[in-house]
Amino acid sequence: MSGTETAGDEVDRIVAAWGRQRPDLDFSPLEVLSRVDRLSRHLDRARKDVFRRSDLEPWEWDVLSALRRTGAPFQLSPKQLLQQTLVSSGTMTNRIDRLVGRRLVRREADPDDGRSVLVTLTDDGRIRVDAAITRLVDAEAELLRALPRADRERLAGLLRKLSLGFDA
Structure with missing residues (x-):
């Protein structure tokens, strides 16, 4: 731990225990990815709450x-x-049908291609998604409240660098 950290978290305790049992292994990947996994669970809960409050499914x-x-x-x-x-064609058709049924989107003929349709956000859909994004930004800012802006930017850059390797 660096001098700025005062207390260990659960991952520190897990890594220390493994280190005592298996000192032959480098547990630094767990120090990063176990925290990412734990933070992901907090993020999932926060997002589910935001979507529930906005009467939306993820x-x-x-x-x-x-x-x-x-x-x-x-x-x-x-x-x-x-x-x-990133879903299948059949799944998307089902999703569009359900959103049309909720009057959050509508299908319209594509003026540039009479054989095609466009999916258009309705006013109700826009109001709902605008409320949800406001709640989402607020909830996610709360999750990051312990980090100053400079740390957030540095962390975002590091995570971007890591994710680019997977996106390639």
């Missing part, structure tokens, strides 16, 4: 936020939604 959030991020008129083709949400 999958609904994925589709609605993809549409919202495109800007007005908040439209994407089903194929573009597939690319952004």
Whole structure:
């Protein structure tokens, strides 16, 4: 631990115990990834609460936020939604059907291709996703409150560097 850290966390205790039992191993990967895993669980709980409070399922959030991020008129083709949400074609069709049923999106003919449709965010969908993103940003800021902005930026850069290796 560095001089700025005052108390160990559960991962420190786990790594120390393993270190006593297996001093032949380098446990530094656990020091990083066990913390990422534990933080992921906190993030999952916070996101589920945000989506519940916004009356959205996580999958609904994925589709609605993809549409919202495109800007007005908040439209994407089903194929573009597939690319952004990484689900199968059948799954996306089912999701769009369910969102149409909830009146959060609507299907419209593509003016550039009469054989295709565009999925458009409705006003109700936009209101719902805007409320959810506000809650999400607030909840995630709360999870990071112990870190000053400079530490957050450094951590984001390190995680980006790590994730780029997986995204390649």
